[in-house]
Amino acid sequence: MSELTREQVRHVAKLARLDLSDDELDRFTGQLAGILDHAARVSALDTEGVPPTAHPFPMVNVLRPDVPRPSLDRAEVLACAPDAQDGRFRVPRILEDEA
Amino acid sequence: MSGSPTASERDTDLTSRSAAGLAAAVRSGEVSAREVVDAHLARIEALDGSVHAFLHVTADVARARADALDAQRRSDGPESLPPLAGVPVAVKDVLCTRGVPTTCGSRILEGWRPPYDATVVSRLEASGAIALGKANMDEFAMGSSTENSAFGPTRNPWDLGRVPGGSSGGSAAAVAAGFAPLALGTDTGGSIRQPAALCGVVGVKPTYGRVSRYGVVAFASSLDQVGPFARTVEDAALLLEAVWGHDPADSTSIPTPCEPILPGLQRGVAGLRVGVVRELTEVDGIQPEVSAALEQAVKLLEQAGATVDTVSVPSAVYGLPAYYLIAPAEASSNLARFDGIRYGLRIVPGDPGSANAAAMNGATRHAGFGAEVKRRIMLGTYALSAGYYDAYYGQAQRVRTLIIRDFDRAYKHFDVLLSPTTPTTAFALGDKVEDPLAMYLSDVCTIPTNLAGAAAMSIPAGLDGSGLPIGVQVLAPGLGEAVMFRVARALELGFGFGAMAARGGPA
Numbered sequence: 001m002s003e004l005t006r007e008q009v010r011h012v013a014k015l016a017r018l019d020l021s022d023d024e025l026d027r028f029t030g031q032l033a034g035i036l037d038h039a040a041r042v043s044a045l046d047t048e049g050v051p052p053t054a055h056p057f058p059m060v061n062v063l064r065p066d067v068p069r070p071s072l073d074r075a076e077v078l079a080c081a082p083d084a085q086d087g088r089f090r091v092p093r094i095l096e097d098e099a
Numbered sequence: 100m101s102g103s104p105t106a107s108e109r110d111t112d113l114t115s116r117s118a119a120g121l122a123a124a125v126r127s128g129e130v131s132a133r134e135v136v137d138a139h140l141a142r143i144e145a146l147d148g149s150v151h152a153f154l155h156v157t158a159d160v161a162r163a164r165a166d167a168l169d170a171q172r173r174s175d176g177p178e179s180l181p182p183l184a185g186v187p188v189a190v191k192d193v194l195c196t197r198g199v200p201t202t203c204g205s206r207i208l209e210g211w212r213p214p215y216d217a218t219v220v221s222r223l224e225a226s227g228a229i230a231l232g233k234a235n236m237d238e239f240a241m242g243s244s245t246e247n248s249a250f251g252p253t254r255n256p257w258d259l260g261r262v263p264g265g266s267s268g269g270s271a272a273a274v275a276a277g278f279a280p281l282a283l284g285t286d287t288g289g290s291i292r293q294p295a296a297l298c299g300v301v302g303v304k305p306t307y308g309r310v311s312r313y314g315v316v317a318f319a320s321s322l323d324q325v326g327p328f329a330r331t332v333e334d335a336a337l338l339l340e341a342v343w344g345h346d347p348a349d350s351t352s353i354p355t356p357c358e359p360i361l362p363g364l365q366r367g368v369a370g371l372r373v374g375v376v377r378e379l380t381e382v383d384g385i386q387p388e389v390s391a392a393l394e395q396a397v398k399l400l401e402q403a404g405a406t407v408d409t410v411s412v413p414s415a416v417y418g419l420p421a422y423y424l425i426a427p428a429e430a431s432s433n434l435a436r437f438d439g440i441r442y443g444l445r446i447v448p449g450d451p452g453s454a455n456a457a458a459m460n461g462a463t464r465h466a467g468f469g470a471e472v473k474r475r476i477m478l479g480t481y482a483l484s485a486g487y488y489d490a491y492y493g494q495a496q497r498v499r500t501l502i503i504r505d506f507d508r509a510y511k512h513f514d515v516l517l518s519p520t521t522p523t524t525a526f527a528l529g530d531k532v533e534d535p536l537a538m539y540l541s542d543v544c545t546i547p548t549n550l551a552g553a554a555a556m557s558i559p560a561g562l563d564g565s566g567l568p569i570g571v572q573v574l575a576p577g578l579g580e581a582v583m584f585r586v587a588r589a590l591e592l593g594f595g596f597g598a599m600a601a602r603g604g605p606a
Binding site: 018041056 | 456497500539
């Protein structure tokens with residue numbers, strides 16, 4: 001089932017916002033192919049008509065009283081951030097080449 | 100030499116006692132909470148340089164808490180003390196502790212001090228237990244040896260050349276080495292039971308949803324569960340009962356009341372039906388001494404009046420492959436939050452003036468995550484990506500349904516199930532670092548329980564020829580903790596390991 005190429009690994013890393021070195025790309029291509037080969041054993045089971053399980057005890061519409069309560073202190077939370085300004089998280093630019 | 104014991108003899112005595120024994124001694128006034136805490140801190144100071152169970156020791160906070168409890172006893176009397184007053188606990192570093200570093204064994208969270216406590220940490224404090232520090236772990240709980248910690252591995256107290264198991268290896272080693280009689284860990288695919296087996300202690304993975312996950316840094320949200328480590332079955336029950344129960348802050352926590360464990364703990368196993376799971380017992384590469392220990396467990400339960408038979412859970416053999424699709428898929432989503440924006444590490448590549456956020460994300464995650472975390476993020480992203488979703492992730496979720504159905508069928512005929520916890524005893528450091536799949540296989544017996552959302556625990560079942568601990572696993576249906584603990588207690592009496600486990604640890 002898995003014909004994993006180095007290019008695919010590079011693409012998946014991009015999707016995951018994860019820079020990989022050339023050495024990591026080489027190593028992971030082989031290792032991930034091996035793990036996926038093992039994982040592909042799940043295809044041996046006939047699951048026709050079997051519903052998927054996303055959660056062992058499905059609970060829906062879990063409600064609590066709608067009562068205001070204090071949230072985390074903003075200054076304390078922002079103190080954990082790599083960069084903050086004017087009560088907000090500060091990040092490098094998000095859009096390319098715009099003023 | 101006769102007369103009163105020396106200070107170090109006194110410390111050794113205190114650090115080998117059970118949590119129940121220490122709580123009783125503090126309540127009766129035989130020892131102060133401060134003496135108990137000081138004895139354990141002294142042992143950590145003396146021996147953790149070689150074991151490395153802790154990433155961070157909170158000695159000053161622990162002493163202040165002990166002094167406060169001692170003052171409360173003097174002013175309000177022993178009856179005012181909470182149940183675990185003065186009992187030291189090690190806390191896995193995946194649990195948020197307000198103002199105390201919480202790294203998950205990762206560079207990406209180095210130096211982070213959470214602005215809140217996990218619910219289990221608050222409940223621990225309310226029970227009177229005293230956290231001594233944060234226990235080492237595989238990075239983000241991904242691993243089976245604690246070698247994936249960014250801050251260096253933990254070593255097995257029974258043999259410092261061997262791994263303690265993982266991912267909660269620091270918690271297991273801390274209890275085995277006498278650094279604390281209790282510890283909290285998390286179990287996503289075996290991360291409490293496997294290190295408990297390798298370190299010769301009791302480790303419990305409660306029913307999914309029985310213990311709050313609020314403030315537990317998420318790995319695989321449909322599988323993660325917090326649970327206790329201890330040197331006795333009773334102590335494990337004490338800690339579990341201190342932290343479990345519904346939490347409005349975790350919408351997946353089960354609202355039904357918990358059936359208490361301790362009142363029925365000594366009821367014995369007469370009349371109980373025990374099934375030995377064939378698929379988890381006849382696994383490739385199983386060590387003959389592990390099989391022999393399981394046979395011994397069967398004999399002990401039969402002698403105690405249980406009926407034992409073998410049972411088949413056919414789809415359990417697909418647990419490992421299904422897990423290595425589901426867990427990484429959930430992890431790749433959960434770990435997206437480590438993006439260099441709100442907390443933790445930020446690496447801005449190139450000229451800061453021209454860098455953009457996406458480049459910062461990629462560089463931060465490259466520098467902050469270790470190899471195993473990167474592998475799992477990649478696996479999960481791939482398994483969820485277009486064109487592969489149904490064949491990998493979708494199929495794994497359907498296999499999960501089959502595993503649940505097979506366990507349900509088995510529990511129609513049996514009250515609890517039995518298997519080895521791990522195919523082998525502790526392996527040498529470095530043995531499996533370069534072979535991820537071989538590492539994964541050490542969780543083959545524990546993973547199906549997580550997929551089913553059920554309960555299971557590992558208890559010590561003697562030593563192999565090299566003097567290394569063997570674990571036996573008792574499995575129970577969801578919310579079946581009380582009967583599971585009864586069986587574990589019967590095995591504890593049969594194997595007679597209570598005193599032996601306490602001697603584990605460097606001489």
